[in-house]
Amino acid sequence: SYVLTQPPSVSVAPGKTARITCGGNNIGSKSVHWYQQKPGQAPVLGIYYDSDRPSGIPERFSGSNSGNTATLTISGVEAGDEADYYCQVWDSSSDHVVFGGGTKLTVL
């Protein structure tokens, strides 16, 4: 089955840029979606189809996907961005949805 690998944690100072990676075999050939989950809340879609933003998501959030790595980039990080972030793809070979293990973003 397809596996997505995320770093367990990323730390960044306020105002700096955070980059959260999502690794998978030839993930660049798949569409990657990102979700933000704050403590005690349901996940929220942050980025879809690699780099599109739903309405209401700040332009500070962007995504890219190439080769074996997809990346969620958060520019000008704010305290309110502190959350868990999950990448997700659809694996056509198994017809399963797959989530990465999640990355906890800490704002220093």
Next chain:
Amino acid sequence: EVQLVESGGGLVQPGGSLRLSCAASGFTFSSYWMHWVRQAPGKGLVWVSRISSDGSSTTYADSVKGRFTISRDNARNTVYLQMNSLRADDTAVYYCARGEGAVAGLWGQGTLVTVSS
């Protein structure tokens, strides 16, 4: 208001059964695939199952295949998850999510299932 509201969670003994419901409102329910995703305490998101917009196609994670059944009633704007032969490792918050392709664009608030004797 566009929303999903799950219900039916609770405490159940190992080997028992539970049926979760997810009521949709504010959008054309019959146009969307629906997913169930779970999250064990302190752990990450795990996809469980999905159903096509007309209910004709279903898919399951290997960990629940043969024990869980997803279904929907488009007249009632509701998707269900029938869970049988429950095990301790099924303990989790269960979320339903609206599928826009493979994208889970709208999530409910979740319902907690605890499997314990």
